[in-house]
Amino acid sequence: MGVVRIxxxxxxxxxxxxxxxxxxxxxxxxxxxSAYKSAPRLANPVNDASLVxxxxxxxxxxxxxIRLDLNAAEMRRAxxxxxxxxxxxxxAVVYYAGHGIELDGTNYLIPTDASLExxxxxxxxxxxxxxxxxxxxxxxxxxxxxxxxxRDNPFAKAMKRTMAARAIGRGLAKVxxxxxxxxxxxxxxxxxxxxxxxxxxxxxxxxxxxxxPTPGLDLRKAFGFVRDDVLKNTGYKQEPxxxxxxxxxxxxxVAAKPIVAGPQANPDSEVxxxxxxxxxxxxxxxxxxxxxxxxSGFYADLAKGQxxxxxxxxxxxxxxDKARQAEEEKARLAxxxxxxxxxxxxxxxxxxxxxxxxxxxKAKQIEEAKAAAAEQRRKEAExxxxxxLADKxxxxKAxxxxxxxxxxxxxxxxxxxxxxxxxxxxEQKIATVAPSSTPPSMSPxxxxxxxxxxxxxxxxxxxxxxxxxxxxxxxxLTLFNKYAGTKFDAKLASFDALDxxxxxxxxxxxxxxxxxxxxxxxxxxxxxxxxxYRVNDDNECEKVQDxxxxxxxxxxxxxxxxxxxxxxxxxKPQATGQVVCNAAGCRPVRPGCRLGYGKSxxxxxxxxxxxxxxx
Numbered sequence: 383m384g385v386v387r388i389x390x391x392x393x394x395x396x397x398x399x400x401x402x403x404x405x406x407x408x409x410x411x412x413x414x415x416s417a418y419k420s421a422p423r424l425a426n427p428v429n430d431a432s433l434v435x436x437x438x439x440x441x442x443x444x445x446x447x448i449r450l451d452l453n454a455a456e457m458r459r460a461x462x463x464x465x466x467x468x469x470x471x472x473x474a475v476v477y478y479a480g481h482g483i484e485l486d487g488t489n490y491l492i493p494t495d496a497s498l499e500x501x502x503x504x505x506x507x508x509x510x511x512x513x514x515x516x517x518x519x520x521x522x523x524x525x526x527x528x529x530x531x532x533r534d535n536p537f538a539k540a541m542k543r544t545m546a547a548r549a550i551g552r553g554l555a556k557v558x559x560x561x562x563x564x565x566x567x568x569x570x571x572x573x574x575x576x577x578x579x580x581x582x583x584x585x586x587x588x589x590x591x592x593x594x595p596t597p598g599l600d601l602r603k604a605f606g607f608v609r610d611d612v613l614k615n616t617g618y619k620q621e622p623x624x625x626x627x628x629x630x631x632x633x634x635x636v637a638a639k640p641i642v643a644g645p646q647a648n649p650d651s652e653v654x655x656x657x658x659x660x661x662x663x664x665x666x667x668x669x670x671x672x673x674x675x676x677x678s679g680f681y682a683d684l685a686k687g688q689x690x691x692x693x694x695x696x697x698x699x700x701x702x703d704k705a706r707q708a709e710e711e712k713a714r715l716a717x718x719x720x721x722x723x724x725x726x727x728x729x730x731x732x733x734x735x736x737x738x739x740x741x742x743x744k745a746k747q748i749e750e751a752k753a754a755a756a757e758q759r760r761k762e763a764e765x766x767x768x769x770x771l772a773d774k775x776x777x778x779k780a781x782x783x784x785x786x787x788x789x790x791x792x793x794x795x796x797x798x799x800x801x802x803x804x805x806x807x808x809e810q811k812i813a814t815v816a817p818s819s820t821p822p823s824m825s826p827x828x829x830x831x832x833x834x835x836x837x838x839x840x841x842x843x844x845x846x847x848x849x850x851x852x853x854x855x856x857x858x859l860t861l862f863n864k865y866a867g868t869k870f871d872a873k874l875a876s877f878d879a880l881d882x883x884x885x886x887x888x889x890x891x892x893x894x895x896x897x898x899x900x901x902x903x904x905x906x907x908x909x910x911x912x913x914x915y916r917v918n919d920d921n922e923c924e925k926v927q928d929x930x931x932x933x934x935x936x937x938x939x940x941x942x943x944x945x946x947x948x949x950x951x952x953x954k955p956q957a958t959g960q961v962v963c964n965a966a967g968c969r970p971v972r973p974g975c976r977l978g979y980g981k982s983x984x985x986x987x988x989x990x991x992x993x994x995x996x997x
Contacts, residue, residue: 406472406523409445410438411464415480417451420497421536426578427479430530430587434477437591441636443475453495457509465517474521475528476514479587482531483508483538484555491531498537502544515559515566524633525564526601529554530586532570543901557625563633565626567605569612573887577620585615586622598638598785602628603792638785639778650681654764657681666692680763687749687756694749698742705735826875830855833875836883837862842891851875861891897921962994972996 414431416424428450435448445467449460461476468474481492483504490508492498498507511529518525532553556572559565569586570576579585589611593604602624609622653676660668669689676682712728827849834847834855842865843858856872862883863870870879883890895906898917911923918924960971971977971994978995 407470408443408473408475409464409467409471409521410435410443410447410475410477411460411517412438412446412448412477413452413457413460413479414448414450415452415478415492415494418481418492418494418496421481424480424578426582426584426587427530429582430479430584431477433583433587433591434479434528437595438475441595444471451494454493454507454509457491457493458513461509461513461517465520468518469520471521472523473526474518474524475526476518477528477530478514479530479584481535481537482511482529482554483535484553487555489529489554489557491529492535492537496537498541500542500544503541511554511557511566515561515564518564519561523563524601524628525559525561526567527565528567528590530569530576530584532568532574532576535575539902559626563628565601565605565624565628567608568623568625569620571621571623574620577616585612585620589615589622594635596634597636597781598632598634599636599788600632600634602633603788604635632789638782650767653679653681657684660685661688664688664692680760684756684760687753691746691749691753694742694746698739698746701735701738701742705732705739708732708735829877829880830875833859833880833883836880840883840886840891841889841893858891865890865892 412431412435414427416428435446438446478491483490485504489511490504492508496507514527553570553574554572557566589608593607605624612620612622656672660672669685672685673682708731712732715724715728830851831847831849834843837843837858842861845854859872868882893901895901898909899906900909909917914926915923916926960977961968962971975994975996
C-alpha cells in the first residue's frame with residue numbers, strides 16, 4: 383500500500399514539473415527616478431516603482447528587476463541587461479516613473495544626472511523611448527511599456543533654445559508602435575501633463591495595481607478601468623491613454639484560475655487516513671510507525687500525544703503491580719508473625735507503592751484528557767478546512783460568473799459603440815455630400831475674431847483680436863500654414879481654418895522674442911544681466927569693457943578763453959608793407975599812414991613827388 387502511494391506521489395510530482403516547464407515565462411523591469419540633481423526631487427516615482435514591482439511579483443512574474451534613481455549610464459545598462467532576458471520570455475513589461483521630455487516629436491526618458499541646459503543636451507543626456515521598446519521587442523507574446531512620465535517638466539522652462547523654431551512639447555508626444563502585440567500606456571494623453579497626487583502614490587500607479595492583476599481581465603479593458611479611475615480621482619483633469627493594438631483574443635496580465643467542477647482532494651487526506659488507522663490500533667508500535675513516516679505537522683503532534691497517553695498507562699500499570707506485590711508481602715509477613723520492624727518496613731513499602739499508583743493514575747487521567755482535547759481540536763480543524771474549501775469553491779465560481787457577465791457586457795458595449803460609429807460615419811458622409819454653410823447668426827466680423835483668437839492661442843498672432851482681417855492677421859495664418867502643414871487661403875478667415883486651428887492642443891508657431899528678451903514658456907521676458915554685464919548682439923550677457931582715459935593738456939581751458947578773447951577783439955591797424963625814401967634813407971610806412979603824391983618844401987624851393995601821408 384505504501385509503495386503504491388509513493389509511486390503515485392512521484393508520478394504527480396513529475397507531471398507537475400512538466401506543466402510548469404511548459405508555462406509561459408514573464409519578465410519585468412521597473413524604474414523609478416525621484417532624486418534629480420538639477421531639478422526639484424519628485425515625491426512619488428520611487429514609491430510608485432516599489433508598488434508596481436510588488437504587484438508584478440504577486441502576479442507571478444518569473445523576474446521583476448526594480449531599479450531606483452538611475453543615472454544615464456545605469457539606465458542604459460539596465461535596459462541592455464533586460465533586453466538579454468527578454469529573448470527567452472513570452473511576456474515583457476517595462477514600467478518607468480520619473481521625468482520625460484518631448485523634442486521635435488520624439489519622446490525621451492530623463493536620468494537623474496541630466497542637466498539639460500540647452501535643447502541640444504537632450505540628445506546626449508537622456509534616453510529615447512525607442513530604447514525601451516527595443517528592450518521588450520524580443521518577447522514572443524506581449525510587449526508592454528508603461529510610462530508614468532508626463533509630469534510638468536522643469537527642464538523645458540529653464541533650457542536655452544539653440545533654434546527658435548525647435549518645438550519642445552508639454553508632456554509627451556503621441557507614438558505608434560511598429561511591432562505587433564505591443565502596447566504603450568501613458569499616464570496622461572499626449573500633449574498634457576500628469577498629476578503626482580497628494581498621497582504616497584500617483585493616481586495612475588494606484589489604479590494600475592488595482593486593475594491590472596485581476597485574473598482573466600483583458601489588458602485593454604483593464605486600462606479602460608484605469609482611465610476611468612484616474613479621471614474620477616483627478617476631477618477629470620488627467621486622462622491616461624494607450625497606444626498600440628493587440629489581436630482578437632483576450633490578453634490578461636494574470637491568467638484566470640481554472641474552475642474545478644467536482645470536489646478537490648484534500649492534501650492531508652492520506653495523513654489523516656493513516657492517523658485514523660493508528661488510532662484504531664492504539665499501540666506504541668502503530669504510533670511509532672506513523673511518526674517515522676510523518677515526523678512533523680498537525681497529525682504528528684496528535685500522534686505524540688497518543689504516545690504520551692500510552693506511556694502514562696504503562697507507568698500506571700507498573701506502579702499498580704508494585705503496589706499489589708507490596709500488599710502481598712505485607713500479608714505474608716503478618717501471616718508468618720514476623721517481627722515488628724519487618725512489618726513496619728513492609729507497611730511503609732506498601733504505602734509508598736500505593737502513593738505511586740495513585741500518582742500514576744492521576745497522570746494517566748491527565749494524559750487522557752489531553753488526548754481527548756487534541757482529538758476535539760483535530761475534528762474542529764478538519765471541519766474548518768472543509769468549510770474553507772467549500773467557501774473557496776463558491777468564491778471561484780462567483781468570480782467566473784462575474785467575469786463571464788463582464789465579458790458579455792463588454793461585447794455588448796463594443797457592439798453598441800460600433801453601431802454608433804457606423805451611424806456617425808453615415809452622418810459624416812451625408813454632411814460631406816451636402817456642404818455646410820456659414821451659420822446665419824454669425825457675422826464675418828465674429829468669424830474673423832474667432833480665427834484671430836485661435837491664432838493667438840497657438841502663438842501665431844501677437845496682436846489682440848479686433849475682427850479686422852488685416853495684413854498682420856494674414857501673416858499669422860501664413861505662419862500657421864507653414865508650421866502646421868496646412869494650405870488655407872491667408873486672405874480669408876474661413877470656418878475650415880478655424881476648425882483646423884482649434885484641433886491643435888498647444889503652441890504651433892515658435893515663440894520669437896525681440897532683442898533683449900528670451901522665451902520663458904509661452905511668454906517673452908526681459909534678459910537681466912548682473913552688474914558689470916550687458917546684453918550683446920547674440921542676446922547673451924557679456925562683461926562691459928572699461929573705457930581708456932583720454933590724455934588732456936593742462937591749461938587747455940585757459941587757452942580756449944584767451945583764443946575767444948582774441949577772436950572777439952576789434953582788429954588793430956596794421957602796416958601796409960609800403961616803403962618811403964628821402965634823403966635820410968628808406969623806411970617802412972608807419973601804421974595808419976600811406977604813400978601819397980604831394981609837394982614838400984622848405985623856404986622857396988618846392989619839390990613835387992611821393993611822400994608819406996598820415997590822415
